[in-house]
Amino acid sequence: MKGAPRVRRARIAALTAGALALTVALSGCGKADPYYSGSSKTVTLPVASWAGAEANVAVVKQLLEKELGYRVKAMQMDEPVAFDALNSGKAQALLEDWRGVPKKEEKYVKEKKTVTYEGPMGVTGHIGWYVPKYYADKHPEVRTWQGLKKRYKDFRTPESGDKGQMLEGSPSYVTYDAAIIKNLGMNFKTVYAGSEAAQIKEMQKNYAARKPFVTYWWTPQWLNSQLDLVEVKLPPYKKGCDADPDKVKCAYPHTALAKFFNADFARDGGKAAEMLRKFRWTTADQTKVVKWMTIDKMDTDEAAARWVEENKDIWSKWMP
Structure with missing residues (x-):
């Protein structure tokens, strides 16, 4: 729940323990890339157990699926497990990291170079x-x-x-x-x-x-x-x-919350990697979606879709 706060935190009442798969029907097939699964392109994203992390993934899921034709598979993972999944290629991008596992970051990013640091995602945590x-x-x-x-x-x-x-x-x-x-x-x-x-x-x-x-x-x-x-x-x-x-x-x-990619995805992930690399929103944006999810009891996907509908001026800048 966030140098970072070594969490992790803080957290999604809406998520259940274990793996959570988010699936939506896709249209179009687009250019072939390493993330095809059958007739759809699949990107696996770790989701930490708190509402802000769920909001991040829910919003990019809407865009990857509806705008770019990917299928998003969201998997609930604690921070150490998420880094292991990025290292092995079982997951492609971690969108909110509180810099809580410096030893894994050192090992995978600097030593093995199987994971890449992709900069801040726009929210500062404490x-x-x-x-x-x-x-x-x-x-x-x-x-x-x-x-x-x-x-x-x-x-x-x-x-x-x-x-x-x-x-x-x-x-x-x-x-x-x-x-x-x-x-x-x-x-x-x-x-x-x-x-x-x-x-x-x-x-x-x-x-x-x-x-x-x-x-x-x-x-x-x-x-x-x-x-x-x-x-x-x-x-x-x-x-x-x-x-x-x-x-x-x-x-x-x-802590400036950060993004990390699997290194192969960072290099060969096509439009999905381009969009996720550009993904950056504010604390106010994230808090608005979280409020809809928690206080207003909106379905997570509905809350994300509402934000996407109301904020094209922001997310259009993330598009490849």
Whole structure:
């Protein structure tokens, strides 16, 4: 859920566990390229388990299929698995990466050269620790980690015992919270909800009851428009302070979310690779689609189709 936030995060209530295949009938056959599957050209895109990543893929799916004649297969994958899939050629393009697996990035991009870095996708992400504003207003000291440290008893739960609970999402997200807690000498324990959906449910329940809670969280995220949260100030991020996962005691960075391609696709992917390379939209664009998907309960493909219909001036620049 995003130097990057090592997540990952944060997350799609709309996606189910396991593989998700998105298929749509195609028209036309176009120029032959390595991504034909039978009578259709197939591009496989990893989808991380949070709504922003789903919105990215849903929008480019509309364009690849309806404008360029491809078939898009979206597969839910955590960040490390997605990099392995790009390396092996089982997936072609990762559209939102929080730079959370630097060792795999080093191995596949720089050493093996089986994966290519394709630049930012337009959204900046940030991970941090958050408390509800109603609690921060009552206890303003918790706006810093030092003040939060002193008030750990307010956050104790049956799951955390005599320690304060740091609410986490999925165990698959690459986070540093346990190390930060240990290295700052805080009497807290990370407790995993199990998924983004479960984490959101727990946050909403505590918020409705006006209970204190502190959680690993990120921006952009659709829930931030419904819950008034305040970020806890951790020691400032400095380049390299998160180089050793066991020694981290600094804040998470702000990260320009990035695109990565399978190297063969980057070279021989034809119009699909051209379009995905040009794909770049803003946080506002992504948030609009996510709002339709989550708050307004629109079907994912319908939300993406609506954005495509309303924003030809933006996506036309991505076309080959």
